[in-house]
Amino acid sequence: MLDFLDPIRELNIQSLIIRCLLTMVLSGVIGLQRGRHGRAAGLRTHVLVSLGGALTVMLGLYTTQILGFSSDPLRVGAQVISGIGFLGVGTILVKGDAKITGLTTAAGLWATAAIGMAAGAGFYEGAVIVAALMIITFTIFIKLEIKINRNVKQMYIYIELNQADKASEVVDFLKKQYNYIWVQVIPARSNTPGHIGITSCINIVNHDDAQDKINSISELDGVSFAVESI
Known part of the structure; x- marks a missing residue:
């Protein structure tokens, strides 16, 4: 997509560092936003989830590009999306008045794992764009929801x-x-x-x-x- 990024799409020590740092920055921004609103899953949780997703994808790429295995490089990473459910459930709370909270944070954790996977695979543009859209969703869409539902x-x-x-x-x-x-x-x-x-x-x-x-x-x-x- 962007030619100047091609050199760091190769799997080497420089690109590994860049992928991990980008993952930490993008997931950290999302985690800070969630933490400021008192959510159980904040900065550290989002960063750890995203780094885990990035590592699994890079591991898959390593086994195919470096070790020469013929397996699907994204197969291991795909399990992250399924396995992240246990963390998501931990952020969902049912209060005494039967009001459910934490669904947005749970969805954010799931999407953050995908951001880490994208950065780990070298798909930097996708990771940045989705992270930016998630921040917009968390900060701007909530105002729209309040405006729509204020009379309900x-x-x-x-x-x-x-x-x-x-x-x-x-x-x-x-x-x-x-x-x-x-x-x-x-x-x-x-x-x-x-x-x-x-x-x-x-x-x-x-x-x-x-x-x-x-x-x-x-x-x-x-x-x-x-x-x-x-």
Whole structure:
């Protein structure tokens, strides 16, 4: 792509140093951004993941170009993309209110591993471009998300049914009409024999919208009452 980079695409000590340094810089910038926002995976985690990805690719290239093996040089590196899942899962947290956090950081770790692999393979342009786009995604797109979602709020509701066999119908209603975020069937809070409860989280626009939805749910067959739950 860029002719002046051709000399350092060869597998030698100079190019190995350049690939590792580039990997550290690109992943370090991403890691710093995540760390500043209090994420569990920060500078060191991103750098280590990216360096590991770079090394596996360089190892694959070494076995084919230097040792003369006929295996796919990227085969080992490809396992990094699959194996990085264990770190990604470690950054995903489910809070007490069922709010899930850490998905962006987990995705960033996965992409950072790919950046390291690209730098390790000598695909410098791709590594730099993707790293730059990731920084844009982390810093600018979050403002866009906030702007789009600023009018959307969440409401937790409790629904008590006097007919247990109506639970599936109520859950289907919540899914089709309100596209619930989560729903759970629990014992009835009133402890009334034959009753069961349903808790759910749905999106609302304002107080009037919340009340309208509660009223609609209360009118369903088998529902004793529905209230906002804290």
